[in-house]
Amino acid sequence: MKSSQKISLVLIGLMITTYLIYAGIYIKNTSFVASGERYFVLFDDAMISMRYAKNFAHGFGLVWNPGEAPVEGYTNPLWVIFMAGFHLLPLAASKISLAVQISGAIFLAINLYFVFQIAQKLAQNLVIAALAAILTAFYMPLNTWSLQGMEVSLLVLMLSISVWLVLNNLERDRFSVWPYLILGIGTLVRIDMAVPYLVVLGFLVIFDPKNRKQNLIWGLGLLAVFIGGQTIFRLWYYGEPLPNTYYLKMTGFPLITRLKRGGYVLFKLMEQMNWVLFLLPFAALLFRRDRLILFLFTILGGQVAYSVYVGGDAWEHVGGANRYIALAAPIFFILFVYTVQQIITAIATKIRPQILPNHWVVNLTLIALVLASMVNFNLLSNQKSLRRWILTRPPDFxxxxxxxxxxxxxxxxxxxxxxxxxxxxxxxxxxxxxxxxxxxxxxxxxxxxxxxxxxxxxxxxxxxxxxxxxxxxxxxxxxxxxxxxxxxxxxxxxxxxxxxxxxxxxxxxxxxxxxxxxxxxxxxxxxxx
Known part of the structure; x- marks a missing residue:
């Protein structure tokens, strides 16, 4: 094993261990005592899924109220089934959510490995890879949605794995069906994973001409299977082609108004993160415009565009990326760290070329700037958000x-x-x-x-x-x-x-x-x- 590989494994191991300790404290901070009993409770929307999961595990079916006509008041069928598994364990109702939270921490920890690998593949730089993973690990919105029971933890992992696979395929100029299978399964976790699925398919059809036919056949075919299969199930079980929440959120909400609201919350996010820091990754295109980096921008752009299209989420008032944009947060951080490193290197070369051989100067500057930016990224709605971030105050909700x-x-x-x-x-x-x-x-x-x-x-x-x-x-x-x-x-x-x-x-x-x-x-x- 090469020394660089050993260093990579050590860095990844340290980051995952540190993150799991952080996540454990975060989860503990979500608990409280009520009526003399300690409770672990998920974000309230996740508790809706838990109600369906409990009813399913107890033999009532995927229903809201047992004995009544079924309605699909959830948008995450595979996650509900996953939650149902925990309801089969001999756990008190006050503790079942803890099992879901622990699984979220595990998914996010595994995700750090793939974030590290994606950044390493893009930049061939261990410092960039480590910093991108650190920004991802300690980004509060990603932890909030994931460690409080939303399916975001699994979806961000599935997206990162798919991105890593696509980058490998592009680099080796080969075709693989695995990204489509993973993202296809992702649509069963949440149907709007069809967005990154279509982004991947569209990108590969355009930028991978050698494998265009295979991408079209397998990409469109598997998408039809996954979307068609769950639509048939919905029609059979619920009598509707789409979840009830689609009709709730999208009907009677004019497109122009949705776009205005989606644009509004996006601009508020930019303002909150600092306009310069938010837009900085796009400067990466000044340094390179190959398929690898264009693909990352396409994935990021797809999630941002989808958030704008649906009008954003309902909880942007707490600050940070909503659930749609949070899925692409690791990609944003990879591009951010890479761009900062490129800018520092360019400035150092211009001012004093002899600095370049001494990479520690560039790396120390990069580390300092990225860590300072990390504080800014987690300064959400107010100063209390920083206390939540450093775990001295209970999390949101x-x-x-x-x-x-x-x-x-x-x-x-x-x-x-x-x-x-x-x-x-x-x-x-x-x-x-x-x-x-x-x-x-x-x-x-x-x-x-x-x-x-x-x-x-x-x-x-x-x-x-x-x-x-x-x-x-x-x-x-x-x-x-x-x-x-x-x-x-x-x-x-x-x-x-x-x-x-x-x-x-x-x-x-x-x-x-x-x-x-x-x-x-x-x-x-x-x-x-």
């Missing part, structure tokens, strides 16, 4: 998780198992309360998902997936036993709450309870005047 678990536990104490609850946040509360649930924002309700959007006047106030509700239907018609939360049109909700519901307090929490409902344990609550 944890305060809300504590509230949701407390609500769920109180609901179990004052209702029968048949009580129907209505919620805005449809993850942890339904999961831990184990009650039939009405999703007021429509992720798990096909009727609400197809209603008109309640678009706010300001582009910055738009939150995809949080703009549809119908209280005439959800409260006035369905009449849940408990209305836990309200969103948006409070006045319409109040009309029904004042007529059909009473306000009741239990253990410091106030709920709207359906009058005379047999599913409420009335002796436990205090009716408010």
């Amino acid at each position: 944890i305060e809300a998780n504590i509230e949701y678990v407390e609500i769920a536990n109180r609901l179990k104490e004052i209702t029968t198992p048949e009580a129907r609850i209505a919620v805005v946040t449809a993850g942890a509360i339904p999961y831990f309360s184990e009650r039939p649930t009405i999703d007021l924002l429509g992720k798990n309700d096909p009727f609400i998902a197809r209603q008109p959007n309640h678009l706010p006047s300001g582009i910055g106030d738009i939150r995809p997936g949080h703009m549809k509700w119908d209280y005439d239907y959800a409260i006035g018609e369905l009449k849940p036993d408990v209305v836990v939360q309200i969103w948006g049109d409070i006045e319409t909700a109040k009309k029904y709450l004042s007529e059909y519901y009473v306000s009741a307090e239990y253990d410091g929490m106030v709920f709207s309870l359906l009058k005379d409902s047999p599913e409420i344990l009335w002796e436990k609550v205090t009716i408010q005047p």
